Amino acid sequence: MVGSLYILLFNKSIMRHIRNILIFLILLFILDCSIGDLLRKYYFKMNSGSLAKVTFILDKMNADVLIIGASTATHNYVPEIFEESLNLSFFNAGRDGTGLLYYNALISVVLKRYTPNIIILDLSPYSLDKSYDDKARASILLPYLKGFSEIRPFVLERSKFEKLKLLSHIYPFNSLAWEIIRHQNPGRNVASYLIDKGYLPLSGEITEDCKIPVENKIIIDKDKVRLFHTFLNNVKNYHSKLIIVIPPYIGSNKSHSIVSDYIENICKGKNVMCLNFSNEPDFKNSPELFHSIGHLNHNGAVLLSKRIVAFLKNRF
Amino acid sequence: MQFNSFNFLFFFPIAIFFYYTAPKKIRWVTTILFSGIFLLFGGITSLIVLLGESILNYYAGLLLNKFKFKSYRRSIFWFVLLINIGILAYFKYIGFIVENFLAMLHIVGLSFKFNWSSVILPLGISFYTFQAISYLIDVYRGSIKVESHFGYFLNYMLFYPKLIAGPVERANTFLSQSKKVIDFHVINLYEGMQRILWGFFKKLVIADRLAIYTGSIFEGYLHHNGTTLFFGSFLYIFQLYTDFSGYTDIALGISKTMGIDLMENFKFPLYSTSVTEFWRRWHISLSSWANDYIFTPFTLQYRDWGRIGFVSGLFLTFFMIGIWHGPTWGFALFGTAQGVLIIFELLTKRFRKQIFKIIPKILKNFFSILLTMLFFTLSCVFFNFASLEQSSYVFTKIFFDHGTLNFMNQSQLIFSIFGILVLLFTELFLIKRDTESFYNPKSKWILNIFWNIILVILILTIGVFDGGQFIYFAF
Numbered sequence A: 001m002v003g004s005l006y007i008l009l010f011n012k013s014i015m016r017h018i019r020n021i022l023i024f025l026i027l028l029f030i031l032d033c034s035i036g037d038l039l040r041k042y043y044f045k046m047n048s049g050s051l052a053k054v055t056f057i058l059d060k061m062n063a064d065v066l067i068i069g070a071s072t073a074t075h076n077y078v079p080e081i082f083e084e085s086l087n088l089s090f091f092n093a094g095r096d097g098t099g100l101l102y103y104n105a106l107i108s109v110v111l112k113r114y115t116p117n118i119i120i121l122d123l124s125p126y127s128l129d130k131s132y133d134d135k136a137r138a139s140i141l142l143p144y145l146k147g148f149s150e151i152r153p154f155v156l157e158r159s160k161f162e163k164l165k166l167l168s169h170i171y172p173f174n175s176l177a178w179e180i181i182r183h184q185n186p187g188r189n190v191a192s193y194l195i196d197k198g199y200l201p202l203s204g205e206i207t208e209d210c211k212i213p214v215e216n217k218i219i220i221d222k223d224k225v226r227l228f229h230t231f232l233n234n235v236k237n238y239h240s241k242l243i244i245v246i247p248p249y250i251g252s253n254k255s256h257s258i259v260s261d262y263i264e265n266i267c268k269g270k271n272v273m274c275l276n277f278s279n280e281p282d283f284k285n286s287p288e289l290f291h292s293i294g295h296l297n298h299n300g301a302v303l304l305s306k307r308i309v310a311f312l313k314n315r316f
Numbered sequence B: 001m002q003f004n005s006f007n008f009l010f011f012f013p014i015a016i017f018f019y020y021t022a023p024k025k026i027r028w029v030t031t032i033l034f035s036g037i038f039l040l041f042g043g044i045t046s047l048i049v050l051l052g053e054s055i056l057n058y059y060a061g062l063l064l065n066k067f068k069f070k071s072y073r074r075s076i077f078w079f080v081l082l083i084n085i086g087i088l089a090y091f092k093y094i095g096f097i098v099e100n101f102l103a104m105l106h107i108v109g110l111s112f113k114f115n116w117s118s119v120i121l122p123l124g125i126s127f128y129t130f131q132a133i134s135y136l137i138d139v140y141r142g143s144i145k146v147e148s149h150f151g152y153f154l155n156y157m158l159f160y161p162k163l164i165a166g167p168v169e170r171a172n173t174f175l176s177q178s179k180k181v182i183d184f185h186v187i188n189l190y191e192g193m194q195r196i197l198w199g200f201f202k203k204l205v206i207a208d209r210l211a212i213y214t215g216s217i218f219e220g221y222l223h224h225n226g227t228t229l230f231f232g233s234f235l236y237i238f239q240l241y242t243d244f245s246g247y248t249d250i251a252l253g254i255s256k257t258m259g260i261d262l263m264e265n266f267k268f269p270l271y272s273t274s275v276t277e278f279w280r281r282w283h284i285s286l287s288s289w290a291n292d293y294i295f296t297p298f299t300l301q302y303r304d305w306g307r308i309g310f311v312s313g314l315f316l317t318f319f320m321i322g323i324w325h326g327p328t329w330g331f332a333l334f335g336t337a338q339g340v341l342i343i344f345e346l347l348t349k350r351f352r353k354q355i356f357k358i359i360p361k362i363l364k365n366f367f368s369i370l371l372t373m374l375f376f377t378l379s380c381v382f383f384n385f386a387s388l389e390q391s392s393y394v395f396t397k398i399f400f401d402h403g404t405l406n407f408m409n410q411s412q413l414i415f416s417i418f419g420i421l422v423l424l425f426t427e428l429f430l431i432k433r434d435t436e437s438f439y440n441p442k443s444k445w446i447l448n449i450f451w452n453i454i455l456v457i458l459i460l461t462i463g464v465f466d467g468g469q470f471i472y473f474a475f
Helices: A002-043 A049-059 A071-076 A079-086 A100-113 A137-144 A149-156 A177-182 A192-196 A222-236 A254-269 A298-315 B006-021 B024-040 B044-066 B070-107 B125-141 B150-158 B171-178 B186-219 B226-257 B275-281 B284-301 B307-325 B329-347 B349-356 B361-384 B388-400 B410-433 B445-462
Strands: A065-069 A090-092 A118-122 A241-246 A273-276
Touching: A002 A177, A002 B186, A002 B445, A049 A100, A049 A137, A049 A177, A049 A192, A065 A071, A065 A079, A065 A100, A071 A118, A071 A298, A079 A090, A079 A298, A100 A137, A100 A149, A100 A222, A137 A149, A177 B410, A222 A241, A222 A254, A241 A254, A241 A298, A254 A273, A273 A298, B006 B024, B024 B044, B024 B150, B044 B070, B044 B125, B044 B150, B070 B125, B125 B150, B125 B171, B125 B284, B150 B171, B186 B226, B186 B410, B186 B445, B226 B361, B226 B388, B226 B410, B275 B284, B275 B329, B275 B361, B284 B307, B307 B329, B329 B349, B329 B361, B329 B388, B361 B388, B410 B445
Parallel strands: A065 A090, A065 A118, A118 A241, A241 A273
Antiparallel strands: none
């Protein structure tokens, strides 16, 4: 009898713990789904800020001339110069800190929707560097996974556990809560990226400290090279004119020149146009055109834009 | 392998499963095996060095137990102690020693060129070497019985939850627990998991979030004014605390799931009302180690020196604590600064008591906590910046170039402050309950469940998933 009572008590204890675990998991699932869906709803209601710009690019943007790249793209291409000279609509889809993972995802979605006349990929040699962590910044793609299946293979490259993390509805919106709250502007008429066409000018000239760079050796990441090839092949399947632009760079880094040449050779092999401004004397000898070692100020951006436009007019 | 990696999420349940399903008498074998796998992620050198030290100190203990002649025992003890210190010095301090020796020669007019390639620091060496030394000293003194079973001793040295960043566990408390046959108790699992979850919250939501924010300030420190640098330094103490105590919570939680209670390493240090109290609550395993094996023997040996002996002991102890963190003059200054303040507090105790009599207790506590945090903020400038040149630059800025605070990235700051507030209120709650553990069998089960869910949701919403390693792994 004592034995049976003990077994009963023991079982009750186990049952209680199982009950607690089940309640925990069920409540967690419910809250995860509810909060995740709420964040999703308000994420796509944002009508300003850089996140809303990404939504616009993936969903609606249909410019004839499209710029893709990282910060050098965002700050180096002046919309008015392209639009006025080429008589084509223009949009700068550059985003700071992004890399080939992001560019591939972006172009996959855009090309499925429409075919831009001209695509310019602004590619710094540092984009191929092993130490350049673009996987973290590619997290910006997570909210779009549900709506755009094309980006899935690129999102899953972020980490081998991405599929596990994506079981959570909240995870795609990790760290975005404040931005989502901040950019709910029901009264706002036109988002800033529609006015500035995605271009963010930099002011000021390079300071004395930045003129002498540290010699960083660029170690080429073969995964990034693979992604570069994927990008080139993807665009080739459509009828856009693709130009790779290696942006101006005022530093003196042997590694930088070597990798620039490497990018040029890849483009040659694929029969893709490549404009290499990394050692261009007009920029190399003009520090007044630079905001920092790798970024032009507005004056520099104007010059670069004019040079590219002249090339495009000549070529097409 | 880091606790905040997905590899560990798979490793841990497998390790626990094998721990409890293995025959009880050889459970230590599974722990050693999994600890070895855990350490192998840090490279084979780490494993070899640790095994080497374990074998050395195990046999040293046996010899000390075997030989009764004082002179033999003394010789064995000092010989092995010096080897332990030598191993640590080689891997951690040799570059610093060589550099400073050459600098001293240069001052006296002798110039030598010596190319020294830095040695890779084996993971956790500072922690397990101190563990080994404490075992050696305790056996030599006769405070503990020698451990004759190599497996148990190896388990003590290799035990993976505390392996890489402590606590610096004492042999007697660990061995007595690990040798017991521990049955599976759901309560241990539950309490352990809750502690682990709290550790992950501290690490992912607060520490890694603050690391992004303070990193953006300190990386560009040349471009910021003193106010911004001070603000960054102030937030850095929260980052340091939540990073290290978060690791400790995870370590203690993992051990708890195995039925082993490691020593508490933190007792709410942010609420300390003096630097003396702070060091009784911060990195307790290290400060108590330093007290038992440096300060107390030194002051006993030189008790005839009176107050000078006591003060010298404090200086030495905190200098060693500073140096333990790393081979730079910055860390030495960090440690020395703690010693100076503690001496100041001791010497002015009566005077301060008289002053504080006229102030209401709540105000006194508030200002005391603020002053303690202010001191630690400033001393952590040495901790944070590698070179003295950088530290002095930052101090100059803080004291002489104020300016407007640059808030930098708004969302990082807001998330960080939110996390800090959750931390502070939770700790106040735990202080009131006089425990470091959340688990309370008397509280309603549904409340426990809700608290755990809130932590998970906060981790998913504002945790940093691609954050760096724990700060104290570097020591």
